[in-house]
Amino acid sequence: MSDPVSSCTARLQLQEQEIRTLSAEIESLKNPQSLSPSPHLEQLRDENTKLKYRLNILKRNLQAERSHCSKHMMNVNLLLQDVFGDAIRASCPELDDPPLVVTPNQQAKFGDYQCNSAMAMAQMLKAKGIKISPREIAEKIIQNLPENDLIQKTEIAGPGFINVHLKRTFVSKLLSNLLLNGVQPPPLASKKKVVVDFSSPNIAKEMHVGHLRSTIIGDSMCRMFEFLGYDVLRLNHVGDWGTQFGMLIAHLQDKFPDYLTSSPPISDLQAFYKESKKRFDEEEDFKKRAYQCVVRLQSKEPEFIKGWNLICDVSRKEFQRVYNCLDIQIIERGESFYQDMMTEVVKEFEGKGLSQLDEGRRIVFAPGQSVPLTIVKSDGGFTYDTSDLAALRQRLFDEKADIIIYVTDSGQATHFQLVFAAAQMIGWYDPQVTRVEHAGFGVVLGEDKKKFKTRSGDTVRLMDLLDEGLKRSMDKLKDKERDKVLTPEELLKAQRSVAFGCIKYADLSHNRINDYVFSFDKMLDDRGNTAAYLLYALTRIRSITRLANIDEAMLRKAAETTEVLLDHEKEWKLGKCILRFPEILQKVLDDLLLHTLCDFLYELATTFTEFYDSCYCVEKDRQTGEVIKVNMWRMLLCEATATIMAKGFEILGINPVHRM
Numbered sequence: 199m200s201d202p203v204s205s206c207t208a209r210l211q212l213q214e215q216e217i218r219t220l221s222a223e224i225e226s227l228k229n230p231q232s233l234s235p236s237p238h239l240e241q242l243r244d245e246n247t248k249l250k251y252r253l254n255i256l257k258r259n260l261q262a263e264r265s266h267c268s269k270h271m272m273n274v275n276l277l278l279q280d281v282f283g284d285a286i287r288a289s290c291p292e293l294d295d296p297p298l299v300v301t302p303n304q305q306a307k308f309g310d311y312q313c314n315s316a317m318a319m320a321q322m323l324k325a326k327g328i329k330i331s332p333r334e335i336a337e338k339i340i341q342n343l344p345e346n347d348l349i350q351k352t353e354i355a356g357p358g359f360i361n362v363h364l365k366r367t368f369v370s371k372l373l374s375n376l377l378l379n380g381v382q383p384p385p386l387a388s389k390k391k392v393v394v395d396f397s398s399p400n401i402a403k404e405m406h407v408g409h410l411r412s413t414i415i416g417d418s419m420c421r422m423f424e425f426l427g428y429d430v431l432r433l434n435h436v437g438d439w440g441t442q443f444g445m446l447i448a449h450l451q452d453k454f455p456d457y458l459t460s461s462p463p464i465s466d467l468q469a470f471y472k473e474s475k476k477r478f479d480e481e482e483d484f485k486k487r488a489y490q491c492v493v494r495l496q497s498k499e500p501e502f503i504k505g506w507n508l509i510c511d512v513s514r515k516e517f518q519r520v521y522n523c524l525d526i527q528i529i530e531r532g533e534s535f536y537q538d539m540m541t542e543v544v545k546e547f548e549g550k551g552l553s554q555l556d557e558g559r560r561i562v563f564a565p566g567q568s569v570p571l572t573i574v575k576s577d578g579g580f581t582y583d584t585s586d587l588a589a590l591r592q593r594l595f596d597e598k599a600d601i602i603i604y605v606t607d608s609g610q611a612t613h614f615q616l617v618f619a620a621a622q623m624i625g626w627y628d629p630q631v632t633r634v635e636h637a638g639f640g641v642v643l644g645e646d647k648k649k650f651k652t653r654s655g656d657t658v659r660l661m662d663l664l665d666e667g668l669k670r671s672m673d674k675l676k677d678k679e680r681d682k683v684l685t686p687e688e689l690l691k692a693q694r695s696v697a698f699g700c701i702k703y704a705d706l707s708h709n710r711i712n713d714y715v716f717s718f719d720k721m722l723d724d725r726g727n728t729a730a731y732l733l734y735a736l737t738r739i740r741s742i743t744r745l746a747n748i749d750e751a752m753l754r755k756a757a758e759t760t761e762v763l764l765d766h767e768k769e770w771k772l773g774k775c776i777l778r779f780p781e782i783l784q785k786v787l788d789d790l791l792l793h794t795l796c797d798f799l800y801e802l803a804t805t806f807t808e809f810y811d812s813c814y815c816v817e818k819d820r821q822t823g824e825v826i827k828v829n830m831w832r833m834l835l836c837e838a839t840a841t842i843m844a845k846g847f848e849i850l851g852i853n854p855v856h857r858m
Contacts, residue, residue, distance in 0.1 A: 309361030316358035332358030438532035444492030564619035608638035703729030
C-alpha cells in the first residue's frame with residue numbers, strides 16, 4: 199500500500215508540470231506575431247479559452263492537494279500569495295514584476311488577512327503613463343481571483359486595501375491535519391547544509407555573561423534550522439591558539455615540572471591565567487621564555503603540544519558544565535584547527551594579486567571597504583583576519599555549506615563585513631547563491647543600565663549566574679508552595695525548567711540587535727511575556743485533558759472523527775492564531791530574529807486564555823464536581839495549542855514539565 203503523502207506529492211509534481219506547459223502555450227497564443235498570419239484566428243482564440251479553463255481547474259486541484267493531502271503544516275500566507283499572485287498578474291499584464299503583499303490583519307473586524315499591492319501597482323502604472331486608481335486595481339484583482347478553498351469573501355477598504363476573510367471549514371481542516379500529523383515542517387526542495395558558529399569562549403578564560411547571548415541565540419537558531427530539515431553543523435570556534443599559550447605553558451613548566459608524567463591539579467584555571475599574565479608583564483626572562491614556548495608550540499614539539507592539550511582539557515570541562523545546564527550540543531573546532539590552512543589562504547590572495555605589502559604587513563583591500571584586512575603581520579605571524587578567512591574557506595569548500603551564520607556581538611560587525619567582502623572578491627562564494635551572515639547582538643546590561651558586572655566590578659561568571667538562577671527559581675516555587683504538591687523529583691525538574699528556561703527566554707524575547715537589561719525578578723515573574731508565564735500556561739493546558747480523563751489514544755481518535763468547530767469568535771481567533779506558526783518560522787528564517795517566535799508564543803497563550811475563559815471545554819456538576827460533559831472539539835483546540843507551544847519551546851531550547 200503506497201504512502202498517501204508520497205502519492206499526493208507525485209500528483210502535485212505532475213500537476214505543476216502540466217500548469218507550466220499550459221501557461222507557456224497560453225503565453226504563445228497571446229503573442230500577436232503568432233496570431234496575425236494564422237487563417238484560424240477564431241479557432242486559436244477558442245483554444246486559448248479552453249486552455250485557460252483547464253489551467254484554472256488544475257490550479258484549484260493543486261491547491262486542494264496542498265491543503266488536504268499534505269501532512270506538513272501549511273503556511274496560510276503563502277497559500278494566499280499563490281492565489282493573489284495569479285490575480286495580480288492577470289489584472290495588470292503590463293507590469294513585469296508586480297508587487298505581492300499579503301499580511302495578517304491586526305484587527306479581526308477587518309478580516310483575517312490583507313492584500314496591500316494595489317497602491318504600489320498604481321504608482322508603477324503611473325510611471326508607465328497609465329492612470330488608474332488603486333481602488334480600481336483592487337476591484338480588478340478581486341475579479342481575477344481564481345476559485346479556491348481558502349477565501350470566504352473579500353472587501354475593499356480605504357484607498358485600495360483588500361481585506362480577506364478565510365473559510366472556517368478550511369481552517370478547521372488544517373487544524374485536524376495538525377492534530378493527526380503533529381507539527382511537521384514544510385517540505386524542503388533540497389537539504390541544505392548550515393554552519394552556525396556560536397558560543398566561542400577562549401581557552402584558559404572562564405565563560406562569562408558575554409558568552410551567554412551567543413550560546414543561547416546560536417543554539418536556538420540551530421534548533422530552528424534542524425526542525426525545518428536542514429543539515430546543521432554547530433561549531434564552537436574557541437580561542438585555543440596564540441601568544442597567550444606560550445605564557446601559560448612556561449608557567450605550567452615552572453609550577454608543575456612533572457606535567458608530562460602526571461596530570462597537573464589545576465583547580466582554578468582563571469587564577470592560573472592571572473598568575474602567568476602577571477609574570478609575563480613583570481618578568482623579562484619569563485616573557486622571553488614564553489615567546490620561545492610559542493615558537494616551539496607552533497612547531498608542534500610533542501611536550502609543548504601535551505602542555506597545550508592539558509590546559510585546553512581543563513577549560514573544556516568548565517565549558518561543558520555550562521553546556522550541560524543549558525542543554526547545548528556543540529562541536530569544538532578552535533582556531534588551532536585552521537592553522538595549516540592559513541598559509542594556503544595567504545598564497546591564494548598573493549597568487550591572484552589581491553594582496554599588497556604595507557610597512558612589512560601583507561594586507562587585503564576588499565572593494566567598497568575603507569579598512570584593510572591584515573593577513574600576515576610584519577613579524578610573519580597570522581592574525582584573526584587570516585584565521586577567519588581560513589575558517590570561512592573551509593566551511594565553503596570542505597563542508598560545502600549553503601548557509602553560514604556567525605553569532606557574535608555587534609562590535610565584530612565591521613570585521614565580518616571585511617572578511618565576507620574579501621571572500622566574495624576572491625570568488626569563494628556568490629551572495630546570491632550562498633547565504634553568509636553575521637547575526638550580531640547587543641550587550642547585557644545590569645538593572646542600573648550599565649554593562650552587567652559584579653559589585654566588585656568583575657565580569658559575571660556564567661556558572662555563578664546559572665547557580666543564582668537555580669536558587670531564585672527554587673525560592674519562587676516554594677513561595678507558591680509547589681514543594682507541598684510536587685514530589686522531590688518533580689520539584690527539581692520544575693526548578694531547572696524555570697531557572698534555565700527563564701534565562702534563555704529573557705534573552706531570546708528581546709530583539710537580539712539591542713542591548714537588554716538582565717533582571718532575575720522580571721524573568722521569574724509569572725505575569726507578562728516571560729518563560730515563567732508560558733511554562734505555567736502550557737502545564738495548565740495539559741492539565742485540562744487530565745481533568746477530563748482523556749488520554750492520548752482518545753485524542754487521536756477524536757482528531758480522526760470530530761470536526762474542529764470554530765463557531766464561537768474565541769474559537770475562531772484561537773484556530774487562526776495556531777495556524778500562523780509556519781508564517782512565524784518563515785519570518786525568523788529570513789531575518790534570524792527569534793523574538794518574533796517569543797512574541798507569537800505569548801500571543802498564543804493569551805489568546806488561549808481568552809478562549810478558555812469564554813468557552814467551556816469540560817462541564818462539571820456544580821454540587822458534586824463530577825465531569826458531566828466534555829466538548830471534544832474544544833479539547834482538540836486545547837491539544838493543538840499545546841502541541842504548537844511545545845514545539846516553540848523546543849526551538850527556543852526550553853524544557854517544559856508536565857507538573858509545575
